[in-house]
Amino acid sequence: MRTYIDRARTRVEREREAVAEKRDAYDRFRTRLESTPSQPRSDGIGETLVSSGTSASRPIREAFTETIAPVCEDRPRGELLAAELGEEIACALTTGGPTPALQRAVRAEVDQRRDExxxxxxxxxxxxxxxxxxxxxxxxxxxxxxxxxxxxxxxxxxxxxxxxxxxxxxxxxxxxxxxxxxxxxxxxxxxxxxxxxxxxxxxxxxxxxxxxxxxxxxxxxxxxxxxxxxxxxxxxxxxxxxx
The missing domain is CATH 1.20.58 (Methane Monooxygenase Hydroxylase; Chain G, domain 1)
Structure with a gap:
């Protein structure tokens, strides 16, 4: 006869497997980020997260889709980006290219998620x-x-x-x-x-x-x-x- 503690131990083991899988996914995503080129600004204005040309940020979005998304619940990519990386970064990735500031922000958020x-x-x-x-x-x-x-x-x-x-x-x-x-x-x-x-x-x-x-x-x-x-x-x- 299974006890409450037996059920709890089963739940813990399942969660440990899920966390290990997600940690591996974030490690792979972080590696992919290192090879993603940034889009420099040339207008003399201070750096922002967003630049023109959403196609330039496609490699980051694709890397997210191929590494992080499969280990998360089934939701639209935009919602997953916001849930995992934050609303501001998600918005920047879908409205502009990867400026150096955006890439730093993505890496910092990914590192925080890995620590968590x-x-x-x-x-x-x-x-x-x-x-x-x-x-x-x-x-x-x-x-x-x-x-x-x-x-x-x-x-x-x-x-x-x-x-x-x-x-x-x-x-x-x-x-x-x-x-x-x-x-x-x-x-x-x-x-x-x-x-x-x-x-x-x-x-x-x-x-x-x-x-x-x-x-x-x-x-x-x-x-x-x-x-x-x-x-x-x-x-x-x-x-x-x-x-």
Whole structure:
């Protein structure tokens, strides 16, 4: 039976694959930009992003279409350009040629996007590690409860009941520790050399959208703690009857 954490781990792995694919696409796009000639200005006016002749910027648009567009959602190229490189650059690429200023702006934006993807990749690695630790903490509790549920409390002696009560108390402490650790994790930010950063709390809001719960670790930990609490009360009732 798949748990919320299992589903979260599947979602993280899929997102890691998508981010790796997009990072590779941006690397290829950046390489293509280096070989794209610029259109110098000759009117004596200060540099702007736009010059005359939209056909001159065709190589950049084509490079974008061949590298970035295939790894993005299916949208018109103009919308994708705006979403990935910003409205001003998208407008410049569709209304004029690639001036030196425009090429610098495109490269700077591409470098920023690459940094953001590096930060995203690192944040996903951290999330995967956090989910792994959660599974390591909660899976033994779940397995123990399933195994011990097959033995009726009425068949247990006082010593066995006392051991069960102590074990359940330890499990509940583990759940509390996991919750505190998870909250600390969510409060952190993962960066890429100071150039880009991603808050883990923001990441999971996006990452787990559409799943039955938005906080798979916290919800699973709380429910496991509640279940241990119910079992502990049942054991305590039998202990009181044996006194």
């Amino acid at each position: 993807l590096v930060a995203m990749d690192r944040a996903l690695d951290a999330e995967a590690d956090s989910l792994e630790r959660a599974s390591e903490a909660l899976d033994p509790i779940r397995n123990w409860l399933l195994e011990e549920n097959e033995t009726a409390l009425s068949d247990c002696g006082f010593e066995a009941l006392s051991e069960r009560h102590a074990r359940l108390a330890a499990f509940r402490a583990d759940c509390d520790d996991l919750g505190a650790s998870r909250q600390t994790h969510l409060g952190k930010t993962t960066g890429a050399g100071g150039r880009a950063g991603l808050r883990h709390r923001d990441l999971i809001g996006y990452l787990y959208d559409g799943l039955p719960v938005g906080h798979p670790v916290l919800v699973t930990g709380v429910r496991m703690d509640d279940l241990c609490g119910e079992c502990q009360r049942a054991v305590r009732d039998h202990l009181v009857r044996r006194v």
